[in-house]
Amino acid sequence: MKILIADDDAISRRLLVKTLQVAGYEVLAVPNGLVAVEHLCKQDGPRLALLDWEMPELDGPAVCREVRKKKDQGYVYMILLTSKGLKTDIVTGLGSGADDYLIKPFDSEELKARLRTGQRILHLEGRLVEARENMRFKATHDSLTSLFNRGVIVDLLGREISRSRRERVPTAILLCDVDHFKNINDTRGHLIGDEVLQEAARRLLLSVRSYDYVGRYGGEEFLIILNNCDPVSAPRRAEEIRKTLSDTLVQTSAGPLSVTMSMGVHQTQNWGVQTVEELLQQVDAAMYAAKAAGRNRISFTKPNTSEVAEHKQPAEPAQSLP
Amino acid sequence: MKTIATPSVLNIKELLSRVGDDHELVIELFSIFKFEFPAYLQPLTDAVANELPRQVELESHALKGMLLNLAAARAAALAADLENLGRAQKIPGMREVLTEFQSEAQILLLQMESVEFQT
Numbered sequence: 001m002k003i004l005i006a007d008d009d010a011i012s013r014r015l016l017v018k019t020l021q022v023a024g025y026e027v028l029a030v031p032n033g034l035v036a037v038e039h040l041c042k043q044d045g046p047r048l049a050l051l052d053w054e055m056p057e058l059d060g061p062a063v064c065r066e067v068r069k070k071k072d073q074g075y076v077y078m079i080l081l082t083s084k085g086l087k088t089d090i091v092t093g094l095g096s097g098a099d100d101y102l103i104k105p106f107d108s109e110e111l112k113a114r115l116r117t118g119q120r121i122l123h124l125e126g127r128l129v130e131a132r133e134n135m136r137f138k139a140t141h142d143s144l145t146s147l148f149n150r151g152v153i154v155d156l157l158g159r160e161i162s163r164s165r166r167e168r169v170p171t172a173i174l175l176c177d178v179d180h181f182k183n184i185n186d187t188r189g190h191l192i193g194d195e196v197l198q199e200a201a202r203r204l205l206l207s208v209r210s211y212d213y214v215g216r217y218g219g220e221e222f223l224i225i226l227n228n229c230d231p232v233s234a235p236r237r238a239e240e241i242r243k244t245l246s247d248t249l250v251q252t253s254a255g256p257l258s259v260t261m262s263m264g265v266h267q268t269q270n271w272g273v274q275t276v277e278e279l280l281q282q283v284d285a286a287m288y289a290a291k292a293a294g295r296n297r298i299s300f301t302k303p304n305t306s307e308v309a310e311h312k313q314p315a316e317p318a319q320s321l322p
Numbered sequence: 323m324k325t326i327a328t329p330s331v332l333n334i335k336e337l338l339s340r341v342g343d344d345h346e347l348v349i350e351l352f353s354i355f356k357f358e359f360p361a362y363l364q365p366l367t368d369a370v371a372n373e374l375p376r377q378v379e380l381e382s383h384a385l386k387g388m389l390l391n392l393a394a395a396r397a398a399a400l401a402a403d404l405e406n407l408g409r410a411q412k413i414p415g416m417r418e419v420l421t422e423f424q425s426e427a428q429i430l431l432l433q434m435e436s437v438e439f440q441t
Contacts (some may be wrong), residue, residue, distance in 0.1 A: 009384060010354050011391050015340075018347050054383055108340060229426050279441045 001119060004024035004045070005029040006036035006063065007081065012104065016050060019108045033058025035065040037066045039074050047122050048115060050185060050225050052101075053082035061096035068097035075125045077118035081106065117180065136223065142216040144194055145201035153215025153223045154318045158276045160213070160225050170269040172234040174224040175283045178205070179295040181220035195252045196259055203244040221287075238298050246296055260296035262287055267300070280308075332433045337393040345439040350410065352434040357391060359427065362388070366404070372419045377406030378416060389430075397426045 003025045007013045013029050020027050028046060030036050033055045034269065039061070049067075051060035058066070061078045067076050079103040080093045093101050099121070100114055142149045148156065164171040178184075178200055185193040197220060204214050204222055212300045217223040226237055242263055249256035264287030266279060274282075282301040290299035334348070351386040362385050369377035372406045382404035389398035407416050 009388050009391070010358050011388050013349050014346075014351060014354060015391055018344070022342065052387075054380070054387070083383070083390060104387055105340065105393070108342065229353070 001025045001039040001048060002028065002052065003048040003115070004036060004039055005050045006031075006033060006055060006060070007050075008032060008055045010053065012052065012081070016111075019111065020264075022113075023112050032056050033060065035064040036063050039069070040067045040078075041070045043074075045076075047076055048118050049076055049078045050111075051078055051080055051098070053080055053089075061093055061098065064093075064097035069116045073131075076120060077122055079114060081119065103143055127194045136143045142201075145198055145216050147201050147205065147222070148213065148215035150217055151217065153213060153217060153225070154276060154280070156213045156215070157223070157279075158226055160227060161271055161276065161279070163227075164269055165271050168269055169228050170230050170239065170267060171232075172226040172229040172265060172267040173279060173283050174226065175217065175264045175280075175287045176224065176241070176261045177263075177287055177291070178220040178245075179262055179291075184257065185260075188252070188257070192252045192257075196250055196257065199250045199252075200245055200259065200261070205239065205243045207244040229265055229267065234265065235298070235300075238263055238265045242296070242298060262290035262295045264288070264290060265298055265300050331394060331396050332437070333393040333395060333429050334437060340393070348425040349439075350435070351392060355388065356431060356434065358388070359431070363424070363427070367424075368421065369408075370404075370416045373413050373416075375408045375413060375416075376423075377408070379405050382408060394430050397423065397430050400426055 003020055003026060005013060005016045005020070007016065007029070008031050010031075017029050021027065025048075028039060030039065031158065034057045035053070036049065036051060037058065040049055049063075049111050051063050053060040055063075060082070064078050064080070067078065078098050078100075080098040081094065081104055082089065082101060083104040085157065090101055090272070102111060102114060140152045141147065142147060147153075160171055163169075178196065181196070184196055197216075201214070201216065201222065204224065208214055208224060208226065211227055213225040213227075215223050224241065229237060236280040242261060246258075246260040250259045264285065266283040266286065271279075286299045286301045290297045293299065337348055337351075338345070341351075362381065366378065366381035366385065369381055386401035386405055387397050388418045389395075389401055402417060403419050404423060406414065407413075407419065
């Protein structure tokens with residue numbers, strides 16, 4: 001484990017370095033508090049630190065305060081080294097954010113034991129962070145496909161529309177529905193249906209840029225948000241995405257399957273006063289239009305939003321590909 | 323290995339137990355001290371001469387830490403006396419303690435020179 005030693009006293013520093021190297025630590029030794037803060041606040045900086053109290057520029061307690069203030073990811077376990085043995089000094093040191101203190105001259109066995117305590121706490125913190133991240137992932141992602149779930153993708157759509165309005169940049173919304181999915185489930189079974197959805201999700205994710213969004217909108221429906229996608233590129237991008245599923249058979253445990261999808265596409269930078277729900281209704285209507293036109297194709301929303309809103313199941317998309 | 327010199331101003335036994343009987347490290351620590359000590363002593367001497375108690379406190383505190391790490395208890399105690407005088411802003415007496423500290427430090431340096439380890 002990596003450990004930082006900050007001490008302006010060369011003898012103390014050398015003693016600590018040697019003791020900790022022998023104990024198996026990867027040691028980084030610095031002679032003042034400013035450099036210590038710099039290292040401890042790095043993303044991959046040491047998570048264990050031994051800080052001398054008295055140091056030029058920034059003393060040990062000040063290092064603790066700076067690290068606690070700046071560090072927003074990953075806990076740093078800090079031990080103050082001091083020859084100040086007064087109770088008030090110890091209270092001050094711990095009050096600055098230090099986790100522990102050791103009186104100089106230190107006993108090497110005691111030092112190692114205290115560092116092991118620090119490691120245990122860091123390990124526990126790591127497990128807690130991992131558990132929190134797992135919970136966060138489960139709360140925001142679909143368990144079958146690992147894509148964003150409906151709540152998150154709709155929320156992202158709202159944010160993206162706000163950004164698009166504010167910055168006057170075009171955005172494309174794609175609603176994809178796997179064709180004849182009920183038939184796959186009925187004839188091949190739900191496990192094969194799940195495999196198809198997983199593969200479709202994987203291909204959709206691979207077909208977009210890192211800053212686009214893909215989410216599972218419903219059973220076999222996926223919502224894609226293409227940021228900064230201009231009117232010329234949108235149909236081409238939508239076609240490429242459609243083909244990622246139709247052009248290559250999906251390998252399932254029941255054998256290869258030909259799977260296609262129909263897609264409703266809405267592309268604009270003039271959002272007007274439409275709500276997210278209204279936009280989703282429009283793109284949903286376009287997707288149904290693609291289904292009605294024979295499936296495995298793309299259908300674009302009509303420019304006049306009121307027309308679509310009046311026809312929940314439109315039969316006439318503005319344009320249909322292929 | 324057997325220690326053949328254990329000067330009284332320098333508790334070699336204690337120092338060795340602290341460093342896991344690492345003779346090479348002890349020799350290295352002594353050479354660091356010999357190199358670093360003048361750079362610590364000069365500002366302390368200046369602070370006493372210029373009657374700057376806060377400076378005396380800081381410089382002697384640093385020396386105290388160094389000397390404690392080397393198990394040089396007598397010199398460390400004198401450094402602690404200087405630190406306390408500085409903290410209490412008691413200028414009278416500082417010069418005398420400094421003189422005593424300087425001579426103790428000279429003895430300590432000589433004893434460090436005399437330390438050798440035999441296999």
